[in-house]
Amino acid sequence: SSSTTPITATLFPGDGIGPEIAESVKKVFTTAGVPINWEEHYVSTEIDPRTQSFLTWESLESVRRNKVGLKGPMATPIGKGHRSLNLTLRKELNLYANVRPCYSLPGYKTRYDDVNLITIRENTEGEYSGLEHQVVRGVVESLKIITRQASLRVAEYAFHYAKTHGRERVSAIHKANIMQKTDGLFLKCCREVAEKYPEITYEEVVIDNCCMMLVKNPALFDVLVMPNLYGDIISDLCAGLVGGLGLTPSCNIGEDGVALAEAVHGSAPDIAGKNLANPTALLLSGVMMLRHLKMNEQAEQIHSAIINTIAEGKYRTADLGGSSTTTDFTKAICDHL
Amino acid sequence: SSSTTPITATLFPGDGIGPEIAESVKKVFTTAGVPINWEEHYVSTEIDPRTQSFLTWESLESVRRNKVGLKGPMATPIGKGHRSLNLTLRKELNLYANVRPCYSLPGYKTRYDDVNLITIRENTEGEYSGLEHQVVRGVVESLKIITRQASLRVAEYAFHYAKTHGRERVSAIHKANIMQKTDGLFLKCCREVAEKYPEITYEEVVIDNCCMMLVKNPALFDVLVMPNLYGDIISDLCAGLVGGLGLTPSCNIGEDGVALAEAVHGSAPDIAGKNLANPTALLLSGVMMLRHLKMNEQAEQIHSAIINTIAEGKYRTADLGGSSTTTDFTKAICDHL
Numbered sequence: 001s002s003s004t005t006p007i008t009a010t011l012f013p014g015d016g017i018g019p020e021i022a023e024s025v026k027k028v029f030t031t032a033g034v035p036i037n038w039e040e041h042y043v044s045t046e047i048d049p050r051t052q053s054f055l056t057w058e059s060l061e062s063v064r065r066n067k068v069g070l071k072g073p074m075a076t077p078i079g080k081g082h083r084s085l086n087l088t089l090r091k092e093l094n095l096y097a098n099v100r101p102c103y104s105l106p107g108y109k110t111r112y113d114d115v116n117l118i119t120i121r122e123n124t125e126g127e128y129s130g131l132e133h134q135v136v137r138g139v140v141e142s143l144k145i146i147t148r149q150a151s152l153r154v155a156e157y158a159f160h161y162a163k164t165h166g167r168e169r170v171s172a173i174h175k176a177n178i179m180q181k182t183d184g185l186f187l188k189c190c191r192e193v194a195e196k197y198p199e200i201t202y203e204e205v206v207i208d209n210c211c212m213m214l215v216k217n218p219a220l221f222d223v224l225v226m227p228n229l230y231g232d233i234i235s236d237l238c239a240g241l242v243g244g245l246g247l248t249p250s251c252n253i254g255e256d257g258v259a260l261a262e263a264v265h266g267s268a269p270d271i272a273g274k275n276l277a278n279p280t281a282l283l284l285s286g287v288m289m290l291r292h293l294k295m296n297e298q299a300e301q302i303h304s305a306i307i308n309t310i311a312e313g314k315y316r317t318a319d320l321g322g323s324s325t326t327t328d329f330t331k332a333i334c335d336h337l
Numbered sequence: 338s339s340s341t342t343p344i345t346a347t348l349f350p351g352d353g354i355g356p357e358i359a360e361s362v363k364k365v366f367t368t369a370g371v372p373i374n375w376e377e378h379y380v381s382t383e384i385d386p387r388t389q390s391f392l393t394w395e396s397l398e399s400v401r402r403n404k405v406g407l408k409g410p411m412a413t414p415i416g417k418g419h420r421s422l423n424l425t426l427r428k429e430l431n432l433y434a435n436v437r438p439c440y441s442l443p444g445y446k447t448r449y450d451d452v453n454l455i456t457i458r459e460n461t462e463g464e465y466s467g468l469e470h471q472v473v474r475g476v477v478e479s480l481k482i483i484t485r486q487a488s489l490r491v492a493e494y495a496f497h498y499a500k501t502h503g504r505e506r507v508s509a510i511h512k513a514n515i516m517q518k519t520d521g522l523f524l525k526c527c528r529e530v531a532e533k534y535p536e537i538t539y540e541e542v543v544i545d546n547c548c549m550m551l552v553k554n555p556a557l558f559d560v561l562v563m564p565n566l567y568g569d570i571i572s573d574l575c576a577g578l579v580g581g582l583g584l585t586p587s588c589n590i591g592e593d594g595v596a597l598a599e600a601v602h603g604s605a606p607d608i609a610g611k612n613l614a615n616p617t618a619l620l621l622s623g624v625m626m627l628r629h630l631k632m633n634e635q636a637e638q639i640h641s642a643i644i645n646t647i648a649e650g651k652y653r654t655a656d657l658g659g660s661s662t663t664t665d666f667t668k669a670i671c672d673h674l
């Protein structure tokens with residue numbers, strides 16, 4: 001394999017099963033000879049006064065400096081009124097697009113065998129504005145904010161992604177028949193960008209209809225781009241079609257070329273430390289990170305090893321109906337390299 | 338069959354394929370000896386100054402007086418800046434709960450054969466407030482409004498429905514981890530009502546997770562209650578699991594005992610007038626209306642005839658893979674009565 005100068009990447013193992021699945025990634029990457037030095041950062045148990053968060057200033061700086069990272073599940077401490085750590089990262093690092101490829105894994109049977117789509121979610125605004133208040137007693141409101149800047153940015157990302165990944169169609173998902181101003185602005189921006197990509201087919205699909213079409217025939221879709229909450233909903237729905245969040249990768253794209261790949265499943269505290277966790281989502285997120293770094297050879301090698309291990313079916317973790325430990329499953333992947 | 342005093346019900350055949358499928362309902366109901374006189378109302382081609390809408394004052398009065406009605410698809414005239422006719426009806430008649438039973442039809446195969454759930458959607462507020470504005474150029478906002486009154490009302494309806502229909506569990510669907518105030522208030526109201534129904538299991542499920550669970554294993558759910566937009570999305574997703582909106586009924590519940598059953602699919606102008614439309618959703622909505630009227634005997638009789646006709650598979654409309662006309666399919670149902 002190639003002997004490139006090593007790259008430094010930030011690694012957030014995260015909480016719960018996070019450290020175990022991060023260990024799996026390190027093992028697989030080392031075995032594949034990936035030239036990466038990891039800078040490991042853990043969520044603090046105390047608030048860092050410089051970030052006003054459980055994320056330390058050093059860990060945010062690490063991602064900003066390295067411009068690339070991989071993140072396991074982070075459990076936000078509850079009952080303390082704190083903003084979710086995931087949301088804090090998105091905000092602080094300006095991670096404006098969340099990309100989730102979703103495809104049927106050969107050999108892992110679900111009700112669907114023809115899924116191959118990409119959801120691209122606006123990741124900074126919309127229903128996640130955090131602006132809420134009580135109007136009068138018993139009447140509360142939340143503000144959904146859509147801006148031209150963020151909509152153009154994510155639309156541009158989606159079309160550029162489609163073009164550079166051999167995809168043919170971008171579907172903008174919306175509810176502009178009801179939210180004419182907000183979703184209307186989102187669509188307007190998508191249309192503007194679509195004009196610049198005449199080779200990519202552009203369509204608009206109302207979210208309720210989109211969900212119905214997805215469960216009836218997901219092969220109808222290619223690249224989907226949408227405001228924040230719709231992306232949250234639809235990306236989980238799509239993950240469900242192919243087996244769940246334990247199998248689907250994601251990557252957050254920020255300005256200045258920052259990319260933070262991320263397993264979006266939970267920290268599964270019930271099985272933490274028991275060597276039972278499935279590292280697939282974090283491994284596949286790691287593969288997305290490698291592709292982002294243009295380490296395509298190693299990316300494909302690792303990707304095939306994961307897919308083949310699952311397809312072979314001899315080593316599978318409990319969530320996939322097997323009885324392998326995390327380390328045995330990881331070893332099987334390494335053996336496939 | 339019983340010879341009750343006839344009841345008068347409002348019928349909105351609606352647009353596009355509406356009149357054809359309404360004809361089918363009338364035929365089946367007459368054949369089954371249902372003691373109903375229909376008061377038919379059509380959407381006007383002009384705005385009625387008394388309602389400021391294409392719905393006439395007479396047609397709204399008809400529903401208010403009869404307290405029961407059946408509605409086909411209504412196509413809102415576009416490009417005129419008018420509020421959707423469906424939304425106008427919900428608002429004007431205060432139709433606060435939208436009930437959509439969703440179950441696998443024996444004999445009509447989809448990827449799922451174990452769906453049997455009820456979505457109950459808050460139908461008057463939330464993301465459908467209509468309150469939107471531009472903050473500054475390029476920045477727009479929509480207001481999601483949640484009130485204690487509407488939340489309690491729909492929660493009460495859901496639990497009462499569960500109790501009176503032999504259902505065991507109510508799941509409140511939300512995104513209160515992000516919209517703590519609005520969805521938080523919705524959940525608080527659901528919890529208050531849940532206390533009064535100790536025999537019904539109550540749970541709360543985050544909407545993204547709910548969608549993933551629904552596509553993986555819909556049998557996990559029983560009755561789902563949720564704010565307006567989530568209901569819009571999830572009810573369509575669920576319809577997709579069993580074949581689509583052409584097969585799923587719905588009923589809107591208003592204050593003062595008003596019930597307006599409704600086929601929620603579109604008006605399908607492309608096949609209108611061609612005797613090709615599938616009347617199943619409107620027929621099953623009619624069955625919901627009969628149950629509401631406590632005409633249980635006829636309701637079950639008609640329901641069985643529809644199910645059996647579809648299961649038999651000899652007469653099916655094009656959308657279900659057959660080549661029957663609307664009238665032949667309708668005749669087959671009548672023959673099953």
Ligand SMILES: CC(C)[C@H](C(=O)O)[C@@H](O)C(=O)O
Nearest residue numbers: 084086087232264514515545
């Ligand atoms: C944990 C939660 C705040 C988060 C979100 O809503 O974005 C999660 O569902 C996700 O998709 O990353």
Ligand SMILES: CC(C)[C@H](C(=O)O)[C@@H](O)C(=O)O
Nearest residue numbers: 177178208421423424569601
């Ligand atoms: C047509 C549209 C306004 C409507 C809605 O969003 O409620 C429809 O999707 C429905 O579910 O009845």
